[in-house]
Amino acid sequence: MRNSEYVTCGRVCAWSRGALVVVALLVSAAEAAGQWPQWGGPQRNFCCDAGPLADKWSAEGPPKVWSRDISYGHSAIVVDEGTLYTMYRRDDQDIVLALKADTGETVWETAYAAPTKPDMQLDFGPGPHATPLVVGERVFTVGAMVHLTALDKRSGQVAWSHDLMEKLGAGHLGRGYGASPIAYDDMVIVNVGGRAAEVAGVAAFKQATGEAVWQSEHLGGGYPSPILARFNGVDHLIVTQGAERVGLDPATGKTRWRLTVDSQSAAIMATPVWIEPDRVFFTAAYGGGSRLLRLSVTDEGDYAVEELWHSRKMKVHHASVVQIGDYVYGSSGDFGPAFMMAIDLRDGAVVWRERGLAKANVLYADGKLIILDETGLLALATATPEGLTVHSQVQMLAEKAWTAPTLVGTRLYLRDYKTIMALELGAVAGS
DSSP states (O other): OOOOTTOOHHHHHHHTTSOOTHHHHHSOHHHHTTOBOSTTTTTTSSBOOOOOBOSOOOTTOSOEEEEEEOOSOOOOOEEETTEEEEEEEETTEEEEEEEETTTOOEEEEEEEEOOOOTTOOOTTOOOOOSOOEEETTEEEEEOTTOEEEEEETTTOOEEEEEEHHHHHOOOOTTTOOOOOOEEETTEEEEEOOOSSTTSBSEEEEETTTOOEEEEOSBOOOOOSOOEEEEETTEEEEEEEETTEEEEEOTTTOOEEEEEEOOGGGTTOOSOOEEETTTEEEEEETTTTEEEEEEEEEOTTSOEEEEEEEEESSOOBOSOOEEEETTEEEEEEBSSSOOEEEEEETTTOOEEEEEOSSOSEEEEEETTEEEEEETTSEEEEEEEETTEEEEEEEEEOSOSOOOSOOEEETTEEEEEOSSEEEEEEOBHHHHO
């Protein structure tokens, strides 16, 4: 079964209340079961059909279901059949961790050696940065030193593993590899990237055996996770590596379209957002800004891409953004002041920006934004083109809380460098 990362945030929320037959074709079984199997959730866009959620919280915040210690790492939490999966760091090892979703108790953990490299910048730690992927009975992980590993999700036993730095010349990107893997058909696909001209940009492997399936043309390394989109009746794998914005055939790795942007946008970290039926949104900090591209088909039947607009006003660092209708909402800023911001997809105009929260990740469910800023402040808000209304906020984690939150049903999962926890956001318990 192919992943269904094609549904935009606005349409997921609207269609989930309708009776459109197309939903059955697009919404994955994981979403129907209330799961969060990959980076960004069921549709890889930080939107989910969850709730009902409380409209506000008490002064103490939403009820805490459980909390426990966890060691260093930024890997987000995925959820499948009552089990949580994430990664953390212990000495020179990467650890893949499985926990019971209802209690936080350890189900299993699997460790492998992953010593840092002498040329790395470790002032923000050694990772892991990427988020696991659950497909069927397997969990796929990529550590900061670019070890791609397939594990049995029930036991944690390693089925196969590749050192992609050794095998393909993949780059650790200085601060450690960060892109999360994605599934397509019977393959798992990962960014590779590297400085050498012979290094592929993206590679695909058989999920069952780890056998190499294809490698794309050369592209430099990149932190943003790839996404899938459906355009012109076919699937496109959209990858963001350095200054390159590229669409690949996910079955073969062949390039369908490619656009090189300005060098200030090469340090992009945020995941792109597919805007149906033919646009893709990118955003980068460090002066890069946001841009909207449109795909088309030429008279000769080739794919073409054009930039509709580029604005340096919204600059999302390594955080999530969400699309609701004609607007994108997110946190603009890198190492200075940050603003919650709304941008109009039609022309790139800033609709509003609000102070009060540090650099933050966002997710959207039940008509609400859940915002977790890097200081550990958790907020519940409503975002519209008219502005941002914060209903509740509470300090839940510590600096630097850079891991994006996860929501399944009414249960929210959070982590920082030291703590992982579950909160109940349901309307009865939290109102």
